[in-house]
Every structure is written in structure tokens, then in C-alpha cells.
Amino acid sequence: MIQNKKNLKQKKASLEVVKPIKTKPYNDIDLNNWKLYENIKTGTWWEFPAREKKNGHSYDYHGNYIPQIATQLIERYTKQNDIILDLFFGSGTTGIEAKNQNRRCIGVELKQEMVDYVAQKFNPKELVVDVNIIQGDSASIDIKEKIKARLEIMGRQNAQLLVLHPPYDDIIKFSNMKEDLSNCATTEEFYDLFQKVAKNGYDLLEQNRFAALIIGDKYANSRYISLGFECQKRMEELGFITKAVIVKNITGNEKAKGKTANLWRYRALNGGFNIFEHEYIMIFQKTKLKKVKK
Numbered sequence: 001m002i003q004n005k006k007n008l009k010q011k012k013a014s015l016e017v018v019k020p021i022k023t024k025p026y027n028d029i030d031l032n033n034w035k036l037y038e039n040i041k042t043g044t045w046w047e048f049p050a051r052e053k054k055n056g057h058s059y060d061y062h063g064n065y066i067p068q069i070a071t072q073l074i075e076r077y078t079k080q081n082d083i084i085l086d087l088f089f090g091s092g093t094t095g096i097e098a099k100n101q102n103r104r105c106i107g108v109e110l111k112q113e114m115v116d117y118v119a120q121k122f123n124p125k126e127l128v129v130d131v132n133i134i135q136g137d138s139a140s141i142d143i144k145e146k147i148k149a150r151l152e153i154m155g156r157q158n159a160q161l162l163v164l165h166p167p168y169d170d171i172i173k174f175s176n177m178k179e180d181l182s183n184c185a186t187t188e189e190f191y192d193l194f195q196k197v198a199k200n201g202y203d204l205l206e207q208n209r210f211a212a213l214i215i216g217d218k219y220a221n222s223r224y225i226s227l228g229f230e231c232q233k234r235m236e237e238l239g240f241i242t243k244a245v246i247v248k249n250i251t252g253n254e255k256a257k258g259k260t261a262n263l264w265r266y267r268a269l270n271g272g273f274n275i276f277e278h279e280y281i282m283i284f285q286k287t288k289l290k291k292v293k294k
Contacts, residue, residue: 085159
């Protein structure tokens with residue numbers, strides 16, 4: 001009798017219908033097996049022990065964001081072969097991680113010397129098939145046509161994820177070029193120029209897909225200036241909706257402040273402010289807002 005029950009149980013198990021893979025239109029995460037994705041962060045506090053320096057990544061450019069952020073964003077908000085548009089390409093973190101995860105990338109970088117330098121991180125085939133780097137001003141009108149031309153070559157009309165990691169106003173000067181957001185005469189001018197970049201990104205992003213803004217705040221003239229939340233406001237003015245505001249711990253990721261911790265502590269005590277230990281990762285979606293019923 002016991003053996004018969006065991007055989008019946010095994011037979012029923014063999015007849016069970018295997019659940020189909022259940023994914024969202026914007027990623028490859030199987031929601032029927034959601035417990036397997038422990039590596040994907042879903043909270044609003046992100047902390048990483050150290051910067052990733054493998055799989056093509058290195059800390060060769062002051063001001064680039066850590067690769068683990070790219071890893072999280074790409075796996076959470078894209079599918080394989082999707083195209084990620086990075087309008088502040090810098091040292092190519094987004095492009096390297098896109099290639100690592102079988103995605104593609106179009107990056108726009110203002111400085112020609114950076115374009116030439118980053119291009120050396122990819123082989124000639126990758127620079128045609130996987131990672132397209134454009135030298136240009138991401139706030140300009142003509143950059144959209146250049147990006148559209150690259151999208152067409154890559155077989156798409158729009159990008160599937162937008163990544164924005166602008167300078168944090170004038171905290172770090174990246175060049176002497178007037179188009180560089182780090183050279184804006186005022187913080188208000190910085191906001192306006194950032195919004196032009198974000199507008200180009202909005203227009204080139206596929207409907208219902210996501211955008212990520214990586215940004216920190218600043219102190220100036222003895223006051224705290226919330227760069228992140230003003231840029232969030234500018235994104236929403238364009239038509240994005242905010243999906244999440246993530247606080248990322250930057251302790252240990254900053255070379256300068258790490259080496260001069262005592263000096264910064266003295267300045268904080270003397271000036272009545274607190275030392276920055278965080279930056280923001282803000283997630284947005286390009287979607288049509290539903291009218292609220294009265």
C-alpha cells in the first residue's frame with residue numbers, strides 16, 4: 001500500500017505542468033522563480049564593500065560611477081540585446097558592463113581624447129556591433145540625429161534604458177569646454193543644461209522603459225544644495241515619473257576624502273555641516289500618466 005501511494009505521488013509529480021517563464025517586457029527576470037535573484041537589490045539603501053575592478057572595469061578616471069550600479073541597472077531594467085543610451089559616457093563603465101551582460105550600448109562623450117581612450121577598451125568588432133561611442137555635446141540639438149543613425153544601424157528605433165551620470169555641478173572640473181556641465185557659471189545654468197540632456201534622452205527612449213540618474217549633492221557658500229532633487233524635478237517636468245530614490249553609501253569609494261578624513265572632519269565641525277557619505281540613484285519611467293479620477 002505504501003509503495004502504491006509512493007508510485008501514485010511520483011506519477012502525479014511527472015504529470016504536473018511546468019510553469020512557463022514569466023517576465024516583464026523590460027527584463028529577463030523569471031518572476032516564477034523570483035527567489036533565485038538574490039543578487040538583485042530591491043531596497044532603497046545600497047552599500048558595496050569595494051569598487052569592482054574585474055571584467056574589464058578599473059578606476060582609471062576620477063568621477064566615474066562604480067560598476068556594481070551598472071550591473072544592477074542593466075539586469076533589472078533591460079533584456080539581452082537591448083540598447084542602453086549613456087549621455088555622459090566618461091570612461092565607459094556602462095558600455096563595459098553592457099557588453100558583459102550581452103547588451104549593447106551607445107555612449108556620448110564630450111571630450112575627443114576620452115572617446116579615443118575608451119575606444120581602446122573594446123576590440124574593433126565590439127565597437128561596431130556592441131558599443132558605439134559618439135563624440136559630441138549631449139545637450140545639443142544635432143546629437144539626436146547622430147544617435148538615431150547609430151540606433152538604425154543597430155536595428156532599433158529607440159534605446160531601452162537611459163543612464164545619466166552628470167557632473168555634480170562644479171565639484172569636479174572635467175574640462176575647459178563651455179559645453180561641459182561642470183563649467184556652468186551658476187547652478188541654475190547647470191540645471192537648465194542638464195534638462196536639455198535629459199530631454200534628448202527622453203525623446204530617444206522607448207515608451208514605458210526606464211531611466212537612471214546617478215547624482216550627488218553639494219555644499220556652496222555655507223549652504224547645502226540639493227542637486228539630486230532639483231534634477232529629479234526637471235526629469236518629471238519632461239514627462240518621466242519617479243519610480244524610486246535609492247541612497248548609495250559612498251564611504252570608501254572616494255579617494256580624496258578617504259585619505260584626508262581628519263581634515264574633512266575638522267572642516268565639518270568648524271563649518272556646522274556634515275560630510276557627504278551618500279549619493280542618489282533615481283529611477284524613472286517614460287510612461288503616459290493616468291488621470292486621477294475626482
